[in-house]
Amino acid sequence: MLINISNHPSSTWTNLQMETALVQFGKVVDYPFPYINPENTIEQIRGLAKHTFDQIMKNFEDENIQIHLMGEHTFVFQLLLLFKQNNIRCYVSTTHRIVDQLDDGTKNVKFKFEKFRPYF
Numbered sequence: 009m010l011i012n013i014s015n016h017p018s019s020t021w022t023n024l025q026m027e028t029a030l031v032q033f034g035k036v037v038d039y040p041f042p043y044i045n046p047e048n049t050i051e052q053i054r055g056l057a058k059h060t061f062d063q064i065m066k067n068f069e070d071e072n073i074q075i076h077l078m079g080e081h082t083f084v085f086q087l088l089l090l091f092k093q094n095n096i097r098c099y100v101s102t103t104h105r106i107v108d109q110l111d112d113g114t115k116n117v118k119f120k121f122e123k124f125r126p127y128f
Contacts, residue, residue: 057086
C-alpha cells in the first residue's frame with residue numbers, strides 16, 4: 009500500500025501515475041498534508057512530523073505501508089527521518105517539467121509523470 013502524503017490527492021493524478029502506483033504498490037490511500045506555518049520553529053516542525061508519523065503508524069499498523077511524500081522541505085525531511093528509522097520506504101514522484109513562455113510574460117507549466125523514485 010502506498011500512502012500519499014502530499015498536497016496532490018491521488019484523485020488528481022494522471023492515469024499513468026495512478027496505474028503505475030497500483031502496479032507497484034497495489035493500493036493508494038491519501039493522507040492529508042498538514043498546513044505548515046512559515047513562522048514555525050524547527051522544534052514545532054519536528055513535533056508536527058512526529059505527530060503525523062504516530063498517526064500514520066496508528067491508523068495503518070496492520071498494513072505493509074510505503075510512503076509517497078512531497079511538500080514543504082523541512083517537514084518532509086523530519087518525517088523522512090522517522091520513516092527511515094523505522095525501515096519504511098519512501099518515494100517521490102519524478103516528472104518532466106514542460107514550460108511554455110507566453111507572449112504576455114506568464115508561464116504555462118505542465119508536469120508529465122515519469123516514475124516513483126525512492127528517497128533512500
